[in-house]
Amino acid sequence: MEPKALTEGGIGKRAAQSLERFLAMESAGGIILIFATLVAILCANSGLHDLYEGLLHLHLSVGIGKAVFDEPLHFWVNDGLMAVFFLLVGMEIKREMLEGHLASVRQSLLPFVAAAGGMVVPGLIYWHFNADLPTLRGWAIPTATDIAFALGILALFGSRVPLGLKVFLTAVAVIDDLGAVIIIALFYTANLNVEALLQAAGLLAILFFMNVRGIGKLWLYLLVGACLWKAVLTSGVHATIAGVLLGFSIPLKCSGDRSPLRRLEHALLPWVTYGILPVFAFFNAGVDFRAISIHQLADPVPLGIALGLFFGKQIGIFSSSAFLMRSGFARLPEHATWREFYGVCVLCGIGFTMSLFIAGLAFNDPLLTVETRLGVLLGTVASALMGYGWLRAAVHAQSPERRMAIAEDWAKHKQGH
Numbered sequence: 176m177e178p179k180a181l182t183e184g185g186i187g188k189r190a191a192q193s194l195e196r197f198l199a200m201e202s203a204g205g206i207i208l209i210f211a212t213l214v215a216i217l218c219a220n221s222g223l224h225d226l227y228e229g230l231l232h233l234h235l236s237v238g239i240g241k242a243v244f245d246e247p248l249h250f251w252v253n254d255g256l257m258a259v260f261f262l263l264v265g266m267e268i269k270r271e272m273l274e275g276h277l278a279s280v281r282q283s284l285l286p287f288v289a290a291a292g293g294m295v296v297p298g299l300i301y302w303h304f305n306a307d308l309p310t311l312r313g314w315a316i317p318t319a320t321d322i323a324f325a326l327g328i329l330a331l332f333g334s335r336v337p338l339g340l341k342v343f344l345t346a347v348a349v350i351d352d353l354g355a356v357i358i359i360a361l362f363y364t365a366n367l368n369v370e371a372l373l374q375a376a377g378l379l380a381i382l383f384f385m386n387v388r389g390i391g392k393l394w395l396y397l398l399v400g401a402c403l404w405k406a407v408l409t410s411g412v413h414a415t416i417a418g419v420l421l422g423f424s425i426p427l428k429c430s431g432d433r434s435p436l437r438r439l440e441h442a443l444l445p446w447v448t449y450g451i452l453p454v455f456a457f458f459n460a461g462v463d464f465r466a467i468s469i470h471q472l473a474d475p476v477p478l479g480i481a482l483g484l485f486f487g488k489q490i491g492i493f494s495s496s497a498f499l500m501r502s503g504f505a506r507l508p509e510h511a512t513w514r515e516f517y518g519v520c521v522l523c524g525i526g527f528t529m530s531l532f533i534a535g536l537a538f539n540d541p542l543l544t545v546e547t548r549l550g551v552l553l554g555t556v557a558s559a560l561m562g563y564g565w566l567r568a569a570v571h572a573q574s575p576e577r578r579m580a581i582a583e584d585w586a587k588h589k590q591g592h
Contacts, residue, residue, distance in 0.1 A: 204448040205327015208527070211453035212460040212552075219461035227461055252458045253535055256451045258404055258418035263447050264352045265422020266440045271349050273427055285496060285505040286346035292495025293347065293523055294318040294354050297487030301479035310476050313537040315358045316547060317483025317554060319529030322348035324555070325522045328563055334585035335570045335578065339508025340519050347492065347523060355529050356419050363536040364412045371410035375417070378403040382424035391429035393439055396421065413536060452528055459531045462548040476543060477550035480530070484554025485561075488524035493517055510581050518566035524558030526551060 218227035236245040246254075272278065297317035305311045325344060329336060382399055400421035408414035427436045471477065496516070499505045507516055534547035573581070 203327075204452070205324050205330070207449055207453050208324060208327070208456050211456040212527070215457045215459075215461040216464075219463045220465055224463065231458060231461075249458055252455055253532070254408065254414045257455060257532065258415045259443065260447050260451050260455070261356070261415040261418030262400070262422045263418075263440065263443050264349075264356070265419035266425060266436050267422075268349055268353050268419075269423050269425075270427060270436060270440070271346070283346070283350075285499060286343060286350055288499050288505075289343075289492045289496045289520075290347045290350035290354060292491035293320065293351065293488050293520075294491070296491030296494075297483035300483040300487040304475040304479035304482075308475060310538075310543065313476060313480070313534065313543075313547060315355070315362065316530050316534045316537060316551065317480045317487055317526060318351075318358070319355045319526045319533065320348045320351045320488070320523045321525045321527040321529060321555070322352070324525040324527050324559065325562075328522055328525070328559055329519070329566075331563070332566060332570055334582050335573070336566065337508055337510040337515065337581050338584045340511050340515060343508050343516075344519050344522065351523075352529065355533065356416065359413050359533065359536065360416050363533065367411040368409055371406050372412070375403055375406035375410055375412075378406055379420055379424070382421065386424050386426050389426065389429050391426060391435045393425070393435050396425050396435070415532075455528060455532075459535065460527075460548065460552070462545060462552060464549075466545060467549060471546060471549070472553075474546055476546040477553065480534075480547060480550025481553040481557070484524045484526045484530070484551070485557045486524075488526070488558065489517070489521045492523050493520040496520070510577065510584060512569065514569045514572075515566065518562055518569055521558055521565055522562035524562070525555050526558075527555045530555075 215227070218224065231249045232247045234245055234247055235251055237251070298314050301314045301317055302311065305313070322345070325348060326341070329341060329344060378399055382396060382403070385395060385399075400417065403421060404414055404417040407417040407420075425436045425439060427434055429435055493516070496505070500507060507513065530551045531548065534544070534551065538544055538547060
């Protein structure tokens with residue numbers, strides 16, 4: 176390399192350009208999530224184990240005056256940062272229901288039915304292994320799909336996979352998130368504090384009043400939203416629900432202002448994708464395999480979760496979708512084959528982020544925490560590997576004519592954006 180390149184910052188410029196190109200990849204978020212997971216597992220199974228555990232339980236005080244929360248970092252990640260993730264989920268669900276893939280009954284029927292099947296069958300598989308056991312409380316762990324991971328793997332195929340399959344996967348994951356939010360609110364709440372719950376209801380009423388009045392100042396919504404988070408946390412309902420409710424209250428359209436919801440969604444997306452979700456993975460995926468015996472793999476909890484994610488998701492989504500299509504109420508996504516559609520159904524078994532989150536709500540026992548993480552990792556990895564391999568073979572079998580039609584469909588989509 177010439178000295179001139181060094182003096183003019185050639186290395187730094189090229190590194191910045193490489194980073195920019197990487198972050199522009201649709202699969203970048205999934206790749207970073209995988210990297211954070213691997214680092215967490217490495218730390219938990221090496222000489223860094225004690226340092227890793229110490230970091231999880233390191234206390235951090237946040238607040239003003241007497242209103243101070245002194246909690247471990249693990250709490251701030253799962254109850255604080257993840258509330259921001261759920262804020263993004265709430266806004267995404269609202270936008271899709273108002274003007275996106277879920278805006279009409281006909282558009283939303285297939286992903287709604289598919290998502291329902293993809294939640295019921297995994298739950299039943301987990302129930303089969305944990306019936307009459309206290310661990311039945313974890314039935315919802317294998318019901319969730321991780322949108323970042325699943326779309327990240329699908330994005331590895333670029334424009335070779337029909338656009339309709341990406342739309343289908345996105346819609347299923349969004350509905351899946353909505354289902355997970357409802358499950359958390361109904362089944363994973365502590366003893367309710369009625370006074371705090373009434374405070375939360377009052378703050379929510381203020382937010383929706385602002386929405387109806389057409390107020391577009393985001394800082395006002397975020398200020399009231401922070402108070403809502405505190406009230407919901409104190410009420411016994413999981414604090415992340417405040418994020419979803421705040422997301423629903425932010426207006427999509429506002430007179431005299433660019434869409435507040437789109438502005439906030441655009442601003443938060445990179446922070447959530449490249450920051451919050453990897454941090455969550457790092458704090459929650461650290462399974463110490465040295466403390467696990469081979470016999471534990473056959474325990475009801477990891478077995479129910481792993482089989483629920485791997486078999487339950489693909490069976491539930493594919494069978495319910497196939498029934499709907501064969502009945503004439505829906506049809507395959509445009510340009511897609513049954514083989515490709517099944518591959519996407521397999522990818523829906525990637526339940527990493529939301530599954531780990533629900534697992535943290537379901538169990539406090541250290542042994543069960545390890546077993547749930549193990550089950551989630553096994554089911555997720557198996558679904559990712561099989562889904563990728565299946566889709567790769569399906570894409571390879573495409574005829575030149577269909578491959579061209581798929582590429583043209585993607586080109587029109589990109590021109591429209």
